[in-house]
Amino acid sequence: MATDQRRVLELAVLGSLHETPLHGYELRKRLNALLGMFRAFSYGSLYPCLKTLLERGLIVEEHPQAVTGRSKIVYKLTAEGKERLQELLTQAGPAAWEDESFGVHFAFFRHTEAEVRLRILEGRRSRLEERLENVRAALARTRERLDSYTLELQRHGLESVEREVRWLNELIATERRASNEASDE
Amino acid sequence: MATDQRRVLELAVLGSLHETPLHGYELRKRLNALLGMFRAFSYGSLYPCLKTLLERGLIVEEHPQAVTGRSKIVYKLTAEGKERLQELLTQAGPAAWEDESFGVHFAFFRHTEAEVRLRILEGRRSRLEERLENVRAALARTRERLDSYTLELQRHGLESVEREVRWLNELIATERRASNEASDE
DNA sequence: GCGTCGATGTATCGGGCCGATACATCTTGA
DNA sequence: TCAAGATGTATCGGCCCGATACATCGACGC
Structure with a gap:
């Protein structure tokens, strides 16, 4: 299935947000720093992914209006999101052996x-x-x-x-x- | 540019056909055997590529009707195709340093x-x-x-x-x- | 103060890759 | 003789990602 790739992306995002809420830009930086030479995610993948996770209720937006009027959109894991993350971490099938997925799964081994x-x-x-x-x-x-x-x-x-x-x-x-x-x- | 990828594919195909005429199926096998662990090309890339090379006159079709009526389409390099191959081999720019391209360029080093x-x-x-x-x-x-x-x-x-x-x-x-x-x- | 440069930040689009699929023939061996 | 698997040609749709646009912010020099 082509949905294999979606699952890895989902795992990467949910796994990152598990630690602490983040906004898109920093999510990408953290994720790419986490994976080092193994993988890099692009905005073209991340933002659409965040949108679908939002629609599915796995994450929620927060607009922390700082004193300076700068608008950042911070994403936070919901209870359903945490459940889904556990599910993804546990149900690692053959797709997790592949080049594109293995590094991501490995990077979250401490939760596995x-x-x-x-x-x-x-x-x-x-x-x-x-x-x-x-x-x-x-x-x-x-x-x-x-x-x-x-x-x-x-x-x-x-x-x-x-x-x-x-x-x-x-x-x-x-x-x-x-x-x-x-x-x- | 996205045309960087096209050039690698073009190089791979023209380089393979330089040795001997081939049909799609065997072209893929040879190419993937040549590149080993570094890269693999899919039919979804190869056949469209062959079509455009044909249109540009860099290769020609041949239908060697064997005794058995089996129809194979063999592609052969034209003079223009050989010229283009030399051009691609010589004008290797920064795109050739990347993961997806380097192996292909290296695989044809004996012609470089x-x-x-x-x-x-x-x-x-x-x-x-x-x-x-x-x-x-x-x-x-x-x-x-x-x-x-x-x-x-x-x-x-x-x-x-x-x-x-x-x-x-x-x-x-x-x-x-x-x-x-x-x-x- | 003011210009500018790089980092921070959000967002989208289109070109192109490739897995999956369909279909047909040939070969091998049970 | 039948099935299975290699050989062979071809296409389609989903999805990835580089490029791009646009805006604000901090720091620095002058």
Whole structure:
């Protein structure tokens, strides 16, 4: 579905507003700072998203008229919004393994249950391994036809993804350790 | 401009057809195999692109009626198409430094002049360094507010990009060495 | 005081990408 | 002989995002 992308955006916005009410401009700054090199959201996505969240009653507008007459529109999470956020954090499906979504889910891990965290990390890893498999197979099929530049590109691409898999392995091990320690009290 | 993306697609298609005539389905397979983990093109982009290239006379259709009546449409580069390809390979501007374009340009480096190769590699590097700068600055500003998961995400993101910069440094050094060896004959 | 520059702030539009889909043929193997 | 999956051509609609417009604010120099 194309609604997968909508859900990520929704999660990102609701998750950000969970901490503290924000207006559009700062929401974008915070979100992009939070995600760093992984993702960036544009106004063209954020403002329409805020509008639909408003219509659905998940957030409310506030016009704090400061002493200076400057008009800022601050958005605040409603009770329904918090519920929806919990739902999004819990029901992380296969869509959360993808490049565009994974970073957002990860960025809100502190609000996510340990079980779901593990599911997302393992799903992401299997998604990457699947992709590695495909690319390696395609490479084996066409290696003789490729020049040294293309091979170098392929090599670097594969290495980058392998590196992310190793990173995920470490994270998964850490999660498992923490979960075991918690269980033998 | 939004035409930047068009140019990359054009380059990818013309570059692929330069080797050998292809039909849509195999063009896509070859291209995606060529780019590996870096990019993938969809039919929704490729077929419209082929149509405009056809209209502009840069490629021509061929209907090789095989013994079996199976209809395949093979596209072949024209003289104008080859000219245009050379133009695209040579006039690589700042757009070529971006994520979506760099891999495609790199994949056709064997058809690119040494001088242009160096320009693209250095441009890509400075683009990444610029981005690192921004993210590091934002991180320094907000570090205290971030939880350990987000910090780990940031750390991994930065390391990935730093790794790509080191890769570019090696490639640039190799290019320079080759270019120097060529000059003292 | 005054000009100006960059950051802050809200908002929209259109070009273009791509997932999903439809449909047809060929090959493979059970 | 039948089904499944690869090969093959093609389009459509939803949605993303760069570009843009417009306005205010703080700081700085002069």
